[in-house]
Amino acid sequence: MFAKLRRKSLPLSLGLLLTGLSTGAMAANATPATDAGAAPANQTMQVTLVLKLRNQAALEDYIKQTVTPGSAHYQQFLTTSQFAQQYGASDSDVARVQAYLQKQGLSSQVLPSHLAIMTTGTAAQLDALFSTSIHNYVSRENGRQFHKPAGSAQIPSAIADVVDVASGLSNEHVYxxxxxxxxxxxxxxxxxxxxxxxxxxxxxxxxxxxxxxxxxxxxxxxxxxxxxxxxxxxxxxxxxxxxxxxxxxxxxxxxxxxxxxxxxxxxxxxxxxxxxxxxxxxxxxxxxxxxxxxxxxxxxxxxxxxxxxxxxxxxxxxxxxxxxxxxxxxxxxxxxxxxxxxxxxxxxxxxxxxxxxxxxxxxxxxxxxxxxxxxxxxxxxxxxxxxxxxxxxxxxxxxxxxxxxxxxxxxxxxxxxxxxxxxxxxxxxxxxxxxxxxxxxxxxxxxxxxxxxxxxxxxxxxxxxxxxxxxxxxxxxxxxxxxxxxxxxxxxxxxxxxxxxxxxxxxxxxxxxxxxxxxxxxxxxxxxxxxxxxxxxxxxxxxxxxxxxxxxxxxxxxxxxxxxxxxxxxxxxxxxxxxxxxxxxxxxxxxxxxxxxxxxxxxxxxxxxxxxxxxxxxxxxxxxxxxxxxxxxxxxxxxxx
Known part of the structure; x- marks a missing residue:
């Protein structure tokens, strides 16, 4: 009914009518932001350490079997504790990460799955922990303030074999x-x-x-x-x-x-x-x-x-x-x-x-x-x-x-x-x-x-x-x-x-x-x-x-x-x-x-x-x-x- 061409290049005259499209917030990273300088040393932030999986290849194979008729583990789903025991971080590794955080003056809370540890600290503590400098920024689009590392953050070598991701060092993104x-x-x-x-x-x-x-x-x-x-x-x-x-x-x-x-x-x-x-x-x-x-x-x-x-x-x-x-x-x-x-x-x-x-x-x-x-x-x-x-x-x-x-x-x-x-x-x-x-x-x-x-x-x-x-x-x-x-x-x-x-x-x-x-x-x-x-x-x-x-x-x-x-x-x-x-x-x-x-x-x-x-x-x-x-x-x- 309508003529339609597969668009491989876009005419510059096209725009997007945003008004009324969504009741949700717009993303905060729509334009570059202004660096407002290093975050105050006592500014508190929450960070979640996502721990590395054990035996990930075996985990993926087991998942495939749970949904494949005729497989040995078809519909044999695991409990959270079974997941933690087989694929989450080991008890000793979790204890080691917690002990390391405690030495830095940080408390911690571990999920039952042994997949993540939540911690809260000041900007000064987190700067030292992740060898970075966390800055505050102001969006040029809407004035929203957020923080993120001014450079690449590093997982401490003492726990890098256990910790995969530190989520929360940046709160730039708004979904x-x-x-x-x-x-x-x-x-x-x-x-x-x-x-x-x-x-x-x-x-x-x-x-x-x-x-x-x-x-x-x-x-x-x-x-x-x-x-x-x-x-x-x-x-x-x-x-x-x-x-x-x-x-x-x-x-x-x-x-x-x-x-x-x-x-x-x-x-x-x-x-x-x-x-x-x-x-x-x-x-x-x-x-x-x-x-x-x-x-x-x-x-x-x-x-x-x-x-x-x-x-x-x-x-x-x-x-x-x-x-x-x-x-x-x-x-x-x-x-x-x-x-x-x-x-x-x-x-x-x-x-x-x-x-x-x-x-x-x-x-x-x-x-x-x-x-x-x-x-x-x-x-x-x-x-x-x-x-x-x-x-x-x-x-x-x-x-x-x-x-x-x-x-x-x-x-x-x-x-x-x-x-x-x-x-x-x-x-x-x-x-x-x-x-x-x-x-x-x-x-x-x-x-x-x-x-x-x-x-x-x-x-x-x-x-x-x-x-x-x-x-x-x-x-x-x-x-x-x-x-x-x-x-x-x-x-x-x-x-x-x-x-x-x-x-x-x-x-x-x-x-x-x-x-x-x-x-x-x-x-x-x-x-x-x-x-x-x-x-x-x-x-x-x-x-x-x-x-x-x-x-x-x-x-x-x-x-x-x-x-x-x-x-x-x-x-x-x-x-x-x-x-x-x-x-x-x-x-x-x-x-x-x-x-x-x-x-x-x-x-x-x-x-x-x-x-x-x-x-x-x-x-x-x-x-x-x-x-x-x-x-x-x-x-x-x-x-x-």
Whole structure:
């Protein structure tokens, strides 16, 4: 219907309309910052020491066996103590690190998994411990103050054989909630209502009674209709005996979730929400709507599952700590998160002064998350992360993109972290069928579930409103190729998996120094492809949710998909009688062996694009394997496929 070209170079006139796109905070590292000098000697900081795994190759092999039918350890998941004994740091190594910290005047707290040690100290103590100088900085973009080492920090040689990562020496990064609102262009979007292009979405005798069938007002009942969840409900599978975990960086009001479930007429288990505040907990702030969405969606899909909400401050070590706590507790059978940053934000080139612009080594957080995710996988905890809402160009929403001094003037193809990690399931986005018109223009329709990318709206505006009236680049479902994590074993034989594209650079136009290439990304890197599974995420075919006691309409983003998959996992756990474990090896095997068709667990996404990658009748970097047929997936998992 619309002419679309695969974009290998971007016109400099494109911009991003940020207003109204997200209720989450913008990343703090969108522009270079001003060095305010060394941090005061008595300034306190919290640091998490992530410890090296023992026998990591054996751990990865064991994980693979837990989700491979016929293997010796199929579905034989470990407890936290078993993980600590076999793969965490040894008792003697933990004691040695604690003793070393004590000599430096630092207290310590060890996770039961033996995977991390938390400590708090002054800037002077941490400078001495890590042979660095921690400075305070002020963002040139928004005035936010943060601290980070002025040079490369070094793990002390006495404990370097045990400690892998020191997270928290920098609190520069602020993670973004992957939540998008259709109100981004309300002024041009006044002629509604929209209608669903397929009557199957409407509630009826064969549908879910909590569904609305109305785009921008969809509920978890509509999700059940879209993706064939209702047969599980009809069998009494509602999440009983399951626990979903939410990892988030903002606090919220649990009453919003209960009000949402009540308003749509959904019966739920009472008193089911538990809150765990890590590192003092997150704030009630602009990201609280994200937490509300996560709880409402996961707990709505699985209405009788317990819900544990782990929240922490929006900082580097806050995110690491909250994930580590949720996994080490090992109570949640499945966990989702809807926060992230471009994978490249973790690269040395963008974090260490003087580093080469080709230095794509990780400054620590990618490795920290990876160790935690390996623990989750061997414990049978299914993990999900939103793949992002900036299409194939993940830096656009986080760093910005516009011509001229003071801006990033290139938008390289990038993916989001932690979704890019091979041991978490990346949740991508689609647009479900619906009809629409804008600003009095003619009615158009999306006639099949498609990769979510707002260039279809951009084309509509360019045709019927006028070119360059509004720019929506690059809003859409995140997807592409990691340039850090290698292609995992479960994607090795998957048709459609690609390598990274050449000529991808991140350029900042410094007002004083002029255009500066801050990062050159690897070409043809054989990397992990994301997303893995996608569901409806387009705000235009989107959802309603409750925030601060009020209903919000026209909401979307891959932050809806992650918790929906989380809730679906709770249903699958009840149905199968055991934890599901890491999804990725299982779903790729099912798809690679059985393909698409009437009895498939997946719907192929053959239309649409995320501004670079197109829908295909196979794996694609716009929608992954595709969307779900949950009832069919349940049959495969219960049968051991």
């Amino acid at each position: 973004l909630a992957h939540h998008v609102s259709a109100s981004a262009f309300t002024a041009l979007n006044s002629q509604k209502p929209k209608t669903n292009a397929q009557s199957s979405a409407a509630a009826g005798s064969n549908g879910n009674p909590t569904a609305t069938g109305i785009p921008e007002e969809y509920t978890v009942g509509d999700v059940a209709n879209f993706y064939n969840i209702n047969p599980l409900y009809q069998r009494g599978v509602v999440g009983k005996g399951s626990t979903v975990g939410i990892v988030t960086l903002s606090n919220f009001y649990p009453s919003d979730a209960t009000l949402y479930w009540t308003d749509i007429g959904l019966a739920t288990k009472p008193n089911r929400i538990k809150q765990v505040h890590v590192d003092g907990g997150g704030a009630i702030d602009g990201g609280s709507g994200e937490t509300s969405i996560d709880v409402e969606q996961s707990g709505g899909i699985a209405p009788y599952a317990n819900v544990i909400v782990y929240d922490a401050p929006n900082t580097n070590d806050g995110y690491v700590d909250v994930f580590a706590r949720a996994v080490s507790d090992n109570v949640a059978d499945s966990i989702s998160t809807s926060w992230g940053l471009p994978e490249i934000a973790n690269f040395a080139a963008l974090n260490i002064p003087g580093a080469s612009n080709t230095d794509t080594t990780d400054v620590g957080d990618l490795r920290a998350f990876h160790a935690i995710f390996l623990e989750a996988a061997v414990q049978g905890q299914s993990l999900f992360a939103a793949a992002g809402d900036s299409g194939a160009y993940d830096t656009v929403r986080d760093f910005g993109y516009a011509p001229g001094p003071g801006n990033y003037t290139s938008a390289p193809l990038t993916v989001d972290s932690p979704a890019s990690d091979p041991y978490i399931t990346a949740a991508g986005g689609t647009t479900t069928p619906y009809s629409y018109s804008f600003n009095g223009g003619p009615v158009e329709s999306i006639t099949q579930e498609s990769v979510w990318g707002w260039d279809y709206i951009q084309n509509y505006f360019n045709t019927y409103v006028g070119p360059n009236v509004i720019d929506l680049f690059s809003v859409g479902g995140g997807g592409g190729v990691s340039v850090y994590w290698h292609t995992p074993f479960y994607q090795a034989f998957t048709n459609g998996v690609e390598t990274s594209q050449p000529h991808q650079t991140l350029v900042y136009d410094d007002p004083v120094a002029g255009p500066t290439t801050q990062l050159i990304l690897p070409s043809h890197f054989q990397g992990r492809n994301v997303p893995d599974i996608s569901l409806n995420a387009d705000p235009e075919s989107g959802y309603m949710f409750v925030l601060d006691g009020a209903i919000n309409y026209g909401e979307g983003g891959t932050s809806f998909v992650g918790p929906q998959l989380n809730g679906i996992t709770a249903l699958l756990r009840q149905s199968s009688g055991h934890r599901i474990g890491l999804w990725n090896p299982q779903v790729y095997a099912i798809q690679n062996i059985f393909g698409y068709g009437r009895f498939s667990a997946f719907n192929s996404i053959r239309a649409g694009d995320n501004w670079f990658y197109y829908g295909q009748p196979r794996y694609n970097e716009g929608a992954g394997i595709g969307s779900l047929n949950v009832a069919n997936l349940d049959v495969f998992l219960r049968s051991g496929f």
